[in-house]
Amino acid sequence: MNDSTLTINSAPAPAAPIAAPSRRLVSLGALWPFVRPYRSKLVLAFLLLCGGSAAMLTVPMAMRDLIDHGFTAGAAIHWHFIALFGIAVVWGLMSAGRFYTVTWIGERVTADLRSAIYARMLSQSPEFFETTKTGEVLSRLTADTTLVQTVVGSSLSMGLRSAFQFVGGMAMLAITSVKLFAIIIVLLVLVVVPLIAVGRGVKRLSRESQDRIADTSAVAGEILNAMPTVQAFTHEAYETGRYDRTVAQSFDSAIRRTRLRAGMTAGMITGVFGAIVFVLWIGAQAVIAGSMTAGDLASFILYAIVTAGGVGTIAEVWGDVMRAAGATGRLMELLAAEPVIRAPAAPVHLPESRQASVRFEAVRFHYPSRPQTAALDGITLDIAPGETVALVGPSGAGKTTLFQLLLRFYDVGAGAIRFNGIDLRALDPSALRSHIGIVPQDAVIFSADAYENIRYGNADATDEEVIAAARTARADEFIARLPEGYKTFLGERGVRLSGGQRQRIAIARAVLKNPPLLLLDEATSALDAESEALVQRGLEAAMQGRTTLIIAHRLSTVQRADRIVVMEQGRVVEIGTPAELLKSGGLYARLASLQLVV
Ligand SMILES: Nc1ncnc2c1ncn2[C@@H]1O[C@H](COP(=O)(O)OP(=O)(O)O)[C@@H](O)[C@H]1O
Numbered sequence: 001m002n003d004s005t006l007t008i009n010s011a012p013a014p015a016a017p018i019a020a021p022s023r024r025l026v027s028l029g030a031l032w033p034f035v036r037p038y039r040s041k042l043v044l045a046f047l048l049l050c051g052g053s054a055a056m057l058t059v060p061m062a063m064r065d066l067i068d069h070g071f072t073a074g075a076a077i078h079w080h081f082i083a084l085f086g087i088a089v090v091w092g093l094m095s096a097g098r099f100y101t102v103t104w105i106g107e108r109v110t111a112d113l114r115s116a117i118y119a120r121m122l123s124q125s126p127e128f129f130e131t132t133k134t135g136e137v138l139s140r141l142t143a144d145t146t147l148v149q150t151v152v153g154s155s156l157s158m159g160l161r162s163a164f165q166f167v168g169g170m171a172m173l174a175i176t177s178v179k180l181f182a183i184i185i186v187l188l189v190l191v192v193v194p195l196i197a198v199g200r201g202v203k204r205l206s207r208e209s210q211d212r213i214a215d216t217s218a219v220a221g222e223i224l225n226a227m228p229t230v231q232a233f234t235h236e237a238y239e240t241g242r243y244d245r246t247v248a249q250s251f252d253s254a255i256r257r258t259r260l261r262a263g264m265t266a267g268m269i270t271g272v273f274g275a276i277v278f279v280l281w282i283g284a285q286a287v288i289a290g291s292m293t294a295g296d297l298a299s300f301i302l303y304a305i306v307t308a309g310g311v312g313t314i315a316e317v318w319g320d321v322m323r324a325a326g327a328t329g330r331l332m333e334l335l336a337a338e339p340v341i342r343a344p345a346a347p348v349h350l351p352e353s354r355q356a357s358v359r360f361e362a363v364r365f366h367y368p369s370r371p372q373t374a375a376l377d378g379i380t381l382d383i384a385p386g387e388t389v390a391l392v393g394p395s396g397a398g399k400t401t402l403f404q405l406l407l408r409f410y411d412v413g414a415g416a417i418r419f420n421g422i423d424l425r426a427l428d429p430s431a432l433r434s435h436i437g438i439v440p441q442d443a444v445i446f447s448a449d450a451y452e453n454i455r456y457g458n459a460d461a462t463d464e465e466v467i468a469a470a471r472t473a474r475a476d477e478f479i480a481r482l483p484e485g486y487k488t489f490l491g492e493r494g495v496r497l498s499g500g501q502r503q504r505i506a507i508a509r510a511v512l513k514n515p516p517l518l519l520l521d522e523a524t525s526a527l528d529a530e531s532e533a534l535v536q537r538g539l540e541a542a543m544q545g546r547t548t549l550i551i552a553h554r555l556s557t558v559q560r561a562d563r564i565v566v567m568e569q570g571r572v573v574e575i576g577t578p579a580e581l582l583k584s585g586g587l588y589a590r591l592a593s594l595q596l597v598v
């Protein structure tokens with residue numbers, strides 16, 4: 001079920017080009033590193049499989065003895081039944097053990113695989129997510145790994161068991177009666193081959209119906225996320241109709257599949273039992289003629305059933321194995337993705353310091369997805385420890401890009417950025433980032449309570465420290481008024497916070513982190529006057545005693561800065577103290593006279 005709804009974003013299996021089976025099967029080998037740690041369990045599963053299969057193959061023999069000798073020998077009859085029951089117990093225990101062990105391996109391997117891929121994704125640079133849809137990654141993490149789990153955790157063991165069953169059954173059939181063996185082979189081919197063909201059709205149709213179900217949820221998902229728009233345009237009836245049509249399609253394809261399946265069931269039961277009846281008939285004549293015992297005949301029929309069951313299961317499992325091979329290929333691609341930004345082999349040690357200076361040296365940069373236009377075009381800028389610098393300029397000037405480069409989400413195209421005199425490329429990115437706090441324009445709230453949300457800035461902080469940070473950021477007053485105070489669940493399905501409140505949470509986070517360098521992206525969204533004043537005071541408190549770069553939109557913020565950097569189209573066009581810039585009568589003076597800073 002999961003599987004079907006989550007394939008919306010990933011390339012659904014039927015659309016994937018069908019590569020040569022051998023090549024796709026090979027990709028399953030890539031799972032070995034994940035299975036290897038559990039190889040002792042694997043050996044155990046294999047031994048249990050052998051034991052279980054052997055027990056199963058003994059059952060018809062025990063039956064034969066029972067029929068041929070059990071009814072004649074007076075006292076021995078009990079022993080025949082006890083032996084038969086004993087075999088059943090061994091068979092049952094071995095099967096249960098194998099089922100448990102194999103499922104355990106499957107679940108474990110899938111869990112490890114998910115964790116490995118997730119960790120890999122979290123190490124990727126932003127560039128990766130510009131080209132990869134998060135929906136696709138999510139679907140691979142769930143749907144593709146589930147396919148792998150099916151195969152490692154059941155299909156492979158079922159397939160192996162069936163192969164044992166098939167080979168062992170065939171051998172026993174031939175040993176029991178060569179003549180009947182020849183007949184049953186012909187019958188099995190006549191019955192099983194058409195069934196496999198029909199089974200393929202069923203598989204194709206069931207895939208189709210899964211895709212239809214995925215369509216249904218895609219339609220519903222999109223609309224449910226846009227309910228206010230749908231209702232505002234009174235499109236409810238239209239959308240209901242659209243959904244009804246998709247549901248109808250999914251119903252049709254499910255019914256087509258079911259029809260084929262029903263036919264297949266009829267064919268299977270009549271075909272298999274027809275074959276058995278036929279063999280019984282031939283065999284009964286042999287028994288009457290005295291060339292075969294009744295026990296031989298009974299065990300023969302049982303072996304025939306075992307063998308046919310083996311063939312059926314192998315056919316069923318084969319499709320799963322192929323699909324899992326495809327899924328493994330896609331997962332391995334994700335796992336192989338190398339992060340663009342990595343720590344150098346021998347990173348320069350960044351000494352702990354409460355001071356932060358930043359130097360941009362003729363920095364040139366363009367985003368990987370836009371190689372023609374320079375987002376930054378020769379930026380040179382020196383920021384002294386403790387200084388507050390306001391970045392001002394029209395939208396698209398490159399202000400946010402400066403922050404991205406400082407955090408080393410991207411590497412500069414030309415020139416260099418230095419933090420406390422060290423080139424960013426020589427540092428371990430996580431060492432650098434531990435010295436920087438950022439308050440983004442649109443703060444992210446995680447689905448956790450207020451404590452945890454603020455503690456994102458410093459996982460070790462005590463509750464008291466969290467509350468102190470919230471006070472500094474002026475977030476304390478609104479959090480205290482929430483239904484459960486700091487324990488109130490914020491985020492997705494929790495309390496809805498206003499833009500100003502979210503930003504104050506983000507400021508509290510930065511305060512708690514207490515970094516020497518603070519990057520602030522002032523909110524542009526129309527905060528109401530009260531929360532604007534509160535955010536402003538929160539920001540000012542946060543800026544105390546550290547180097548601050550602030551992307552400023554409010555004249556009041558700009559005027560309080562030590563220096564103002566005016567940017568336009570990736571270049572610095574003016575730089576100076578507020579007073580100097582006002583006097584020079586440039587872009588900033590014009591904007592200031594209009595009481596507005598873009
Ligand atoms: N991820 C990105 N990929 C490609 N281009 C980008 C990306 N982010 C920003 N840009 C472009 O880079 C330029 C500078 O953007 P930005 O630094 O966000 O401007 P500002 O913050 O000053 O409004 C703009 O032309 C913008 O369209």
Ligand SMILES: [Mg+2]
Pocket residue numbers: 399400401
């Ligand atoms: Mg911006």
